[in-house]
Amino acid sequence: MLLKDVIAIMDSGQEFSIGFRTYSKTKDTGGEWRSFPRCRKKQDSSPAQATPGVSITETNKKHPNHFAHFTRNIVVLPSGEIVKIRLRLVRKFNGKTVI
Numbered sequence: 001m002l003l004k005d006v007i008a009i010m011d012s013g014q015e016f017s018i019g020f021r022t023y024s025k026t027k028d029t030g031g032e033w034r035s036f037p038r039c040r041k042k043q044d045s046s047p048a049q050a051t052p053g054v055s056i057t058e059t060n061k062k063h064p065n066h067f068a069h070f071t072r073n074i075v076v077l078p079s080g081e082i083v084k085i086r087l088r089l090v091r092k093f094n095g096k097t098v099i
Contacts, residue, residue: 001093001094001096001097001098001099002098002099003087003088003090003098003099006087006090006093006098007087009093009094010041010072010074011041013040013041013043014040015038015039015040015077016039016040016093016094017035017036017037017038017039017092017093017094017095018035018036018039018074018085018090018092018093019033019034019035019036019090019091019092019093020033020034020035020085020086020089020090020091020092021033021034021089021091022034022089023086023089034083035092036074036076036083038076038077038078039074039075039076039077039083040074040075040077041072041073041074041075042072042073042074042075042082064084069086070086070087070088071084071085071086071087072084072085072087073085
């Protein structure tokens with residue numbers, strides 16, 4: 001499976017399984033294998049989904065710039081844990097090897 005196919009499926013909002021390596025440039029750590037059998041891409045908050053009485057600038061103080069860093073936030077199901085992944089470190093997606 002190609003990485004562009006992974007991105008297309010992930011951005012469509014479908015549930016998927018994923019396996020990837022961790023990496024932190026600032027902490028100089030990583031290499032741990034993580035996998036999740038059920039997850040989906042975290043949807044960005046829109047003004048319609050925002051909490052009433054709270055401005056968007058207060059809730060989203062920092063733009064993650066996923067495009068420039070080639071990352072995505074995923075929601076692990078059913079726990080709801082949010083995990084940031086680096087797309088170039090994804091090795092398994094829906095049971096297939098990513099090249």
